[in-house]
Amino acid sequence: MSYNLLKGKRGIIFGALNEQSIAWKVAVRAVEEGATITLSNTPVAVRMGEVSALAEQLNCEVIPADATSVEDLEEVFRRSMAILGGPVDFVLHSIGMSPNVRKKRTYDDLDYDLLAKTIDISAISFHKMLQVAKKMNAVAEYGSIIALTYVAAQRTLFGYNDMADAKAMLESIARSFGYIYGREHNVRVNTISQSPTMTTAGSGIKGMDKLIDFSDRMSPLGNADADECADYCITMFSDLTRKVTMQTLFHDGGFSSMGMSLRAMDQYEKSFDQYRDDKGNIIYG
């Protein structure tokens, strides 16, 4: 259902790779809500073809860019302003990748060149995006910029590896730049901390299906899916949230505030069943 929340607004969506991508869902919802947009992803991702199919579906253009390259980002903002007819009102940074995770390096055996790449792709690219946008005056007054993050920035979760450090930095950049961008141009900068979601990036995390199940049982509202994340992004791009800035906004069914839930505890208890004697006593702890 459309509420016309983004009627007349212009935006750039970075990171739609395929139909599972959170950015894909956000792009579809943004257009449904009346926005005109451009899409951006790496030249390799664009060549793979699925982003172009989305662009065709939404009648918008794709601008290839490696988000670690300042020149590429300048080109994205320059072309987007030309295509859309002025500065944009919203930007989604939906970009993350850890070469250490890809190469199965554990957190106590990181390759430091790869760590630098993780941080550059997953966190510093957000600073580059903000700095380029501000210098080019590419985001309109009262614009809204969102990056996607994960609760592993605050709490240690098995398998998230060096992405936890990247997300901590990403959230810090949102606060530090949000102060300057808000003060000078009323532009708000936030991160949305999303439930684990089965996407290409998500499936790279060790034990992802178990993590999804665990966090679903721990969250009073259950995990938030990619469509629900898109809805939340739309409200953050809309004029209904004009005084929200510099925040890590948890969109996780309550997971981040929980200690232990009955559902998770029940499941945990069941794992002991094979170790019970006839009387129900646990025989091995």
Ligand SMILES: NC(=O)c1ccc[n+]([C@@H]2O[C@H](COP(=O)([O-])OP(=O)(O)OC[C@H]3O[C@@H](n4cnc5c(N)ncnc54)[C@H](O)[C@@H]3O)[C@@H](O)[C@H]2O)c1
């Ligand atoms: N899936 C989850 O469980 C989950 C949970 C919380 C937060 N997030 C975050 O959401 C965001 C989107 O991820 P997703 O889950 O939709 O997966 P995805 O794989 O669909 O999206 C990741 C995107 O990053 C792009 N990318 C990688 N390197 C890039 C570069 N150098 N320049 C430009 N783009 C680059 C990829 O091409 C891809 O489109 C990421 O920041 C991710 O960390 C995901």
